Amino acid sequence: MNTYEANTNRYEVMQTARCGRSGLVLPEISLGLWHNFGSVDSFDNARNMLRTAFDLGIFHFDLANNYGPEPGSAEENFGKIFAADFKKYRDELIISSKAGFLMWKGPFGEWGSRKSLIASCDQSLKRMGLDYVDIFYHHRPDPDTPVEESMLALDHIVRSGRALYVGISNYNTEDALKAFTILRELKTPGVIYQGRFNMLNRDLEKAGMFDMLQQIGIGAICFSPLAQGLLSGKYLNGIPANSRAERNHFLKKEAITPDLLEKISKLNAIAKRRSQTLSQMALAWILSRNGVTSALCGASSPEQIIETAQAPMRKTFSQDEYDEIDSIIFSRIKYSN
Numbered sequence: 001m002n003t004y005e006a007n008t009n010r011y012e013v014m015q016t017a018r019c020g021r022s023g024l025v026l027p028e029i030s031l032g033l034w035h036n037f038g039s040v041d042s043f044d045n046a047r048n049m050l051r052t053a054f055d056l057g058i059f060h061f062d063l064a065n066n067y068g069p070e071p072g073s074a075e076e077n078f079g080k081i082f083a084a085d086f087k088k089y090r091d092e093l094i095i096s097s098k099a100g101f102l103m104w105k106g107p108f109g110e111w112g113s114r115k116s117l118i119a120s121c122d123q124s125l126k127r128m129g130l131d132y133v134d135i136f137y138h139h140r141p142d143p144d145t146p147v148e149e150s151m152l153a154l155d156h157i158v159r160s161g162r163a164l165y166v167g168i169s170n171y172n173t174e175d176a177l178k179a180f181t182i183l184r185e186l187k188t189p190g191v192i193y194q195g196r197f198n199m200l201n202r203d204l205e206k207a208g209m210f211d212m213l214q215q216i217g218i219g220a221i222c223f224s225p226l227a228q229g230l231l232s233g234k235y236l237n238g239i240p241a242n243s244r245a246e247r248n249h250f251l252k253k254e255a256i257t258p259d260l261l262e263k264i265s266k267l268n269a270i271a272k273r274r275s276q277t278l279s280q281m282a283l284a285w286i287l288s289r290n291g292v293t294s295a296l297c298g299a300s301s302p303e304q305i306i307e308t309a310q311a312p313m314r315k316t317f318s319q320d321e322y323d324e325i326d327s328i329i330f331s332r333i334k335y336s337n
């Protein structure tokens with residue numbers, strides 16, 4: 001593949017937002033490498049997606065130790081692409097990784113001990129060929145390790161130069177407040193929370209997470225903003241080949257019920273009225289909610305990234321539009337994915 005020179009207009013395309021009350025600024029659309037960047041996927045497509053994203057001002061790439069498959073291979077592929085295309089842009093990029101889900105055998109291959117988090121961070125840096133990550137997350141709360149220990153490990157990761165900022169993911173509101181309070185007492189830059197949030201799944205909002213984060217000056221990045229692709233028009237006429245639902249693993253075919261399709265179809269009509277695609281409207285809706293810093297999207301093609309990158313351009317909703325969206329989503333069944 002030819003050598004890569006980034007689009008010189010990249011900062012004119014994407015809007016950015018400050019992460020809470022910190023110096024960290026993120027693009028409103030970020031790209032996650034959970035799916036489609038592993039050793040089983042097309043390397044050229046992965047490279048094209050990263051180039052396309054960066055050209056559109058998406059300068060935040062989110063990874064985790066276990067992304068693949070094979071676990072670790074998304075970081076390895078990212079490392080190869082970084083070395084070839086992005087090394088000279090290192091100071092513009094926000095690269096994150098995480099530890100907490102199962103990665104290797106034995107008691108330290110998952111969860112949140114000091115041993116596990118520091119070892120996993122070192123492994124991730126090696127796989128990606130990086131000196132440091134911009135954000136390192138504890139990927140999920142550990143019921144058995146004191147939160148003080150996990151936060152002290154994050155503190156060490158920052159002080160030893162392995163990460164610039166740290167965050168937590170998948171904690172409930174009460175535990176997140178405890179964790180950020182400890183980080184603040186340690187004067188560790190814990191600046192970001194990562195959680196699932198989309199038009200179909202409002203759990204974080206209902207649990208007061210965004211209100212709490214705003215009060216303490218922490219940013220929020222929302223994963224699965226398209227509910228893994230459900231909040232697009234792609235399933236309206238059946239399950240397309242090579243889609244996530246067709247793979248039937250993380251997104252199950254059974255999730256695509258006639259009732260859900262009816263709702264998606266009605267939401268699609270609202271999006272059309274707003275001169276957006278449904279995926280653009282779903283992302284714009286997230287960005288319009290109080291306390292949200294960035295929508296963390298996945299993609300399987302450069303074309304999807306081009307489409308989603310336009311979402312921040314139209315992110316104002318009238319109260320009537322919010323009400324109409326809610327009345328569609330909360331009619332009859334409550335769907336959660």
Ligand SMILES: NC(=O)c1ccc[n+]([C@@H]2O[C@H](COP(=O)([O-])OP(=O)(O)OC[C@H]3O[C@@H](n4cnc5c(N)ncnc54)[C@H](OP(=O)(O)O)[C@@H]3O)[C@@H](O)[C@H]2O)c1
Binds near residue numbers: 223233296298
């Ligand atoms: N912290 C955590 O525990 C956690 C958990 C999950 C995810 N994450 C992070 O969040 C990122 C995003 O999660 P996600 O992949 O579930 O996000 P998502 O944006 O809800 O779903 C992405 C999928 O939707 C489809 N899609 C994307 N753009 C589309 C478009 N314009 N039109 C039609 N379909 C479109 C693609 O699936 P097809 O393959 O069907 O094309 C794509 O792979 C991950 O990569 C990861 O970084 C974090």
